[in-house]
Amino acid sequence: MVDGAAAIARGALDAGCDFYAGYPITPASGILAHMLRELPKVGGIGFQGEDEISSFGHCIGAATAGATVFTATSGPGLSLYSENLGLAIMMEIPIVIAISQRLGPSTGAATATAQGDIQFMRWCTSGGYPMIVLSPTNISESYHLTKRAFKLAKRFRTPVFLASDKDTVMTTESVAIEDMKHAPDWPKISGEVYGEILDPYQVNGTIHHYTGSSHNDEGHITKDPEIIANLNERLIQKIESNLDELSLVKTDLEQEADTLILSYGISARSMEAAVKQLRDTGDKVSSMTIYSLWPVPEKIIQESLLGVKRIIIPEMNHGQYRHEIERLVNRDIEIIGVNRVDTILITPEEIIGAYHGK
């Protein structure tokens, strides 16, 4: 028996994380406590900053000196991560950021689950740079996707989000030990690094200039339009031209089904329960769990639409991912949202109700 916070922390440690800095916030504080307790045991550093800005700043600094860095927060903390997130993108810092979502703007409902930060994670930096966001639905996936996030961060030299939520992080569940030991059958991430690897700052090492300004290959500020265009284009393309490698979904398609239910995170579990019940009563229905929320796995989604006349999308927000699906599919496909923002998890019955047109 274990909760999501412990699974995420264990995943980070097993991925080689040796530096964590964060600030307490419900429902992500469990991860902070685990990391600050565990890291010094293995010679790493766990640090509680005076705020989220400082915590993220410490992570970036440590990364330039060679650390494998990790941090976690919730939506309000992500607001404060925003400026340094841009810096991490510009400096090409590999960092994993676990977001344990809670409900509402501002303080909102601090102890209630939600999926309201899905678009926020995508658009959370100035400049509108593409993000990589992974979302687990349960404890064992929390562990394996955390490890995967570290691999992606390293390969693409960029921040990677793990989009979780209060219920996945704070609920204790029984998990099969086998499921923790072995990752699902996901495509491997190449160990090759995209672009140039910079040596960390070190005594007798190559001299490095890291900067958040538009810069040339030596890390010096430049105003040359051509160099600036190349830099920005490269930063965008290293994500957007690698959609196939970044796409990760679980499809459960049934022939002759004209309804596809598509979900992610905690709501995907309600979806799975609903699909089970529908099939038990003889209904034909397909489902898709999206693990790689961003970039949107467009190709896989479009390839799964053969014969589909309607898509039902349960999510604990007002339809943030529904808009992404709407732009991908023909207008003759009906799109139905099942949405809740009242602290209560979407029930399988609500999804079944939507299936039956209620």
Next chain:
Amino acid sequence: MENKALETYIAEDNLPYEFCPGCSHGKVLGALSDSLKQQNLDPSEVVIVTDIGCVGLSDKYFVTHAFHGLHGRSITYASGIKMQNPDLHVIVLIGDGGCGIGGHHLLNAARLNTDIAVLVLNNFNFGMTGGQHSVTTPFDSITATTAHGSTDAPMDIAGTAKVNGGGFVARATAFDKDLPSLISKSMKHGGFSLIDIWELCTAYYVPRNDFGKKEMMVYMNGMKMESGVLQETERPSFQKSYQQIQKQASQEKPMTGLELETIFSSKLDKPIRVVLAGAAGQKVVSAGNLLASAATLSGLWVSRRADFPITIQTGFSVVEIVISPDPVLYSGIVEPDVVAIIAQEGKSKVARLTKAMKKTSVIYFSDGLDEIETQAKVLPLAFPESAKKDVRKNISALTAGFIAKELNIFPFEALKEASKKIQKPKISEINLSVFAHFE
């Protein structure tokens, strides 16, 4: 000693400085270069972290490692670099503007005593953005944003570092001949060091306020902000303290999950949703853990959600447990099968759930909590006669025992085994004596 020193640490190819004529920044950068030479440092041993503003242009003038980040945050990056690699000498170049927006970082780095050297290039206004007032702008000053004179009390940057425990704190001016050796002294100090270096901004502050070197010294005396070393303490740096923590922690075992093997069996064929509703201090969550662990030991799947106010030692405490023959998909509870109410706080909290319950479900209540709006069967928590003396102190464990008996979905032995496996020996002993009432 091997001579590693360079004649200069300034990247001469990038000269001349972009600073305005008469600006003090160049003087301070020169003093820093001289100090690095005095200290016989290889350029790869030094990281210069620059803030934003005119001072933020400085990184490109050094042949050392450099980092140019965001406004006010330079101290956090420097601290992170030093934490990861204590062999590096990490220097922050920050302005008075950065000390305003990043004041929180400055005073906390001083508290932490992280071993970095902060040089504040303090010229009393924002130079890069047009001469707006900053946190150090003197009273009555004319700036782009105080056309009628500044009324805010100027921040004493060195004083702030001093009262917050900074290991080495000094105040100086860009014109001081001994600035290089003062910088060397601050860098050699094993902890947080800060030098508040007063400067002239010839583009804005000087012409608008008729403020030259002489006026600056008069102002310094008038404010009683004396120059020189203001504090030098031998408090261990963060780096030293944390090495001790690592040494101590390395003796401890790494975290593991709670591994529970299946040693009992169950005939449960569909999920059952159980809610315990009580108050803080009744050990409700602990009772939930016992039931969940007993089910796991019996080969069942569980999820256990706890709900309590942010102030955990007051108000309601509710635990929701889903026990299922298959892995739990939906971990929420909208219509419970069984609810046990042991305090008014919990009763109010779960009123929405009890109202939704159908005739086939059961609510158990403890004394005086039986007025419930529901269609469910409402029955008393009928503990054995012998258990009466335990009700006040151990009602949650009694309720766990009662529910285990009533539901009969796993052997009662599993509950006892769960207590032995997951609880501290002292607590387990108490709970086992509570469970004995049911046998």
